[in-house]
Amino acid sequence: MQRIPEPELMLDPEQAIAYAQADFEAPHNRFIALFRERFPEPVTGDVLDLGCGPGDIAVRFARAFPGTFVDGVDGAAAMLDAGREQVAASGVAHRLNLVQACLPQDPAPKPAYPTIISNSLLHHLHAPSVMWEAVKRHAAPGARVFVMDLMRPASPAEAARLVAFYAQDEPEVLRRDFYHSLCAAFTPAEVQGQLAEAGLAGLTVEAVSDRHLIVYGVLS
Ligand SMILES: C[S@@+](CC[C@H](N)C(=O)[O-])C[C@H]1O[C@@H](n2cnc3c(N)ncnc32)[C@H](O)[C@@H]1O
Structure with missing residues (x-):
């Protein structure tokens, strides 16, 4: 199916509170576990989390890597x-x-980071190049990059099936968001095209579940 973009920023307080209270334990722990598998060496120093939302990934990352x-x-x-x-x-x-x-207009607090992470920002961006330009702008030489996001299913029916299967107990506002996010997400092939265009073809794109992909690697 064609991509259907959703609003970039999550400005609605009701939506934001529902998101902050949702149970993301499994996917967010998986984010940390996949990061560890791809980067088994010790990770310390400054980390930039792009599109951090309420901060659950940032908290889990800081707990998992005490020197960051x-x-x-x-x-x-x-x-x-x-x-x-x-x-x-x-x-x-x-x-x-x-x-x-x-x-892309606002800079991050520091000019360069040895580690850049992001979860579920890419599918919000109307122009995905904004993500990859931010990565290039803020990556220190040899930076680790780890991005996880949803993957667009083949059809609206498949998107509805994923919502019913994985979010059956969530409030309606979250189920609606999840459906729209799946429809707004990119396919692995599209992400590969974005990376090639951005000069980041050295990063690897990998599907890691029926609805998630990761992009990872070390920038030269
Ligand atoms: C689905 S949430 C993910 C939040 C968090 N990373 C997590 O995994 O829980 C996407 C976030 O990206 C933010 N966002 C979208 N477009 C953005 C932009 N252009 N600049 C900064 N943040 C953006 C939204 O406001 C929202 O908080």
């Missing part, structure tokens, strides 16, 4: 606000700095 400091950027104040209490109570808040910044 995570800067998260998100364009939506509602999403940052929705996660503030959880971040404050996380035990790693002193190693997190989540700020409002909208790509």
Whole structure:
């Protein structure tokens, strides 16, 4: 099916609160586990989380890698606000700095990072080049890049089946979001094309489930 873009920023407080309260334990732990598998060496230093939302991935990453400091950027104040209490109570808040910044116009807090991560931002971007330009702009030499996102299914019926299967107990606002996100996501072949266009063809694209892909590698 054709891609159907969704709004970039998650500005609606109701949507943001539902998202922050949703149970992302399994996919977010999988994000960390897949990162570890792809980068088994010790990871320390500054990390940039693009499109950090309420900060759950940033918190899990900081816990998993105690020698890191995570800067998260998100364009939506509602999403940052929705996660503030959880971040404050996380035990790693002193190693997190989540700020409002909208790509591509706003810079990240620091100019260059040895590790750049992102979860579920790519499918929100109307122009996916915004993601890859941000990666290039903020990657230190030899930076690790790890991006995870949804993968667009073959048909609206398949998108509806995935929502019914994986989000049956979630509130309606989240089920609707999930459906729209699946329809807005890219296929692995499209992401490969984006990387080639951005001069990042050295990164690997891999489907890791029936609905997720990862993009990873080390930048020269
Ligand atoms: C689906 S959420 C993912 C949040 C978080 N990474 C997670 O995995 O829980 C996507 C986030 O990207 C943000 N976003 C979308 N477009 C953006 C842009 N151009 N600049 C900065 N943030 C953006 C949205 O506001 C939203 O918080």
